[in-house]
Amino acid sequence: MSDDKARAGAKVSRLEKAAILLMSLGEADAAQILKHMGPKEVQRVGAAMATLQNVTQEIVEDATSEFLEAVGGQTGLGIGADEYIRSMLTQALGADKAASLVDRILIGGNTTGLDTLKWMEPRAVSDIVRFEHPQIQAIVLSYLDPDQAAEVLSNFDENVRLEIMMRVASLETIQPQALQELNTILEKQFSGGAQGQTSKIGGVKRAADIMNFMESSIEAVLMEKIKNSDNDLGTQIEDLMFVFDNLKDVDDKGIQSLLREVASDTLILALKGADNELQEKIFGNMSKRAGELLKDDLEARGPVRLSEVEAAQKEILTIARRMADAGEIMLGGSGEEML
Structure with missing residues (x-):
């Protein structure tokens, strides 16, 4: 690859490369x-497609070459693995014994109804479960992606938020009765029978993940209420939350990987609300020239709304969590366990 081509490719994020490849x-x-992607993936790729412009032939070739290199060493193993595991264990153990084991491995079994909710607008989801029992609301929020769950929760009154979040934090398994109620809400039927099996869902970590995505003003009020109700639980949730300032604990390699996925304008806005230590960590993981340009842009930006800063920081945290889930970086916040 030529130097010019390498520089062009370096400016294109992985998400943009995926959009270029699809187009x-x-x-x-x-x-x-x-069709094989989840709602969040489709949304991210679709948004990237909509913003593509000035894509040169070199960039297209670079994206295609990187894709071919990535899949070149892969095999068909893993494709359709869920159904294979389910069938294999059922044949080996019988339907009854295999049911709970499959449930623990694949988490949730057939969850068509719940998966449908992931494609809906948060307000629509909140309207569907608004008048249901708080335990059912907690189960639904625990299953949704944390950012969507946070938006759903923001549509409820303060006192309702508190009760739901307390229940999310205390959830460990779904009992058959709860599954039956959920079936009624969604007007869906779970295959494989829910009789006698439970699904692990919710918990303190899930509550912390949802809190991470809530607007700061709502999160602060809710956290105060949780602590007033159960101080130990509130502290546990708070300890597991990963906030923008925790990026200080991410190693240099992780920061460099993260910066390749973050748009410059988003980074500038986010750093307006960061302290000097975090700013210097970011500058230190860029080339000297790029760091100087970022500092100049940061100073020239002037005052910005707090809501804009918070939105930019949450966008970067969303990318960081996605990369951490994919094993691309390790988040080193207070909620991370070091093995």
């Missing part, structure tokens, strides 16, 4: 790929 495939083939 290069044509509508029909791209649609087939999107």
Whole structure:
């Protein structure tokens, strides 16, 4: 790869490369790929597609080459693994014994109804469960992605938020009765029978994940109420929350990987609310020239709204958590266990 081509590729994030690759495939083939993605993935890739501009032939070739290199060493193992595992264990152990084991491995079994909620607008989800029992509301929020769950929760009154979040934090398994109520809400039928089996869901960590995505003003009030109700539980949740300032604890390699995925304008806004230590850590993981340009842009930006800063920081944290889930970086906040 030429130096010019390498520089062009370095400016394109992995998400943008995915968007370029899909657009290069044509509508029909791209649609087939999107069918296998989750709602958040489709939303991210779709947004990236909408913002693409000035894509040169070199960048397209770079994205295609990187994709071919990435899949070159892969095999078909893992494709359709869920159904294979379910069938294998059922044949080996019988339906009854295999049910709970499959449930623990695959988490949740057939969850078509709940998966449908992931594609809906947060307000629509909150309207569906608004008048249901708080335990059912907690189960639904525990299953949704944390950012979507946070938006759903923000549509409830303060006192309702408190009760739901307390229940999310104390959840460990879903009992058959709760599953039956959930079936009624969603008007869906779970296959494989929910009789006698439970699913691990919720917990203090899940509560912390949801809190991470809430607006700061709502999160602060809710945290205070949780602590007033159960101080130990509030402290546990707080300890597991990963906030923007915790990026100080991410190693240099992780910061460098993260910066490659973050838009410059988003980074500038986020750093307006960061202390000197975190700012210097970011500058230190960029080239000297790039760091100087970022400092100049930061000073030239002037005052910005707190809501804009918080939104930018949450966007970066969302990327960081996604990368951590994919094993690309390690988050070193107070909630991380070091093995």
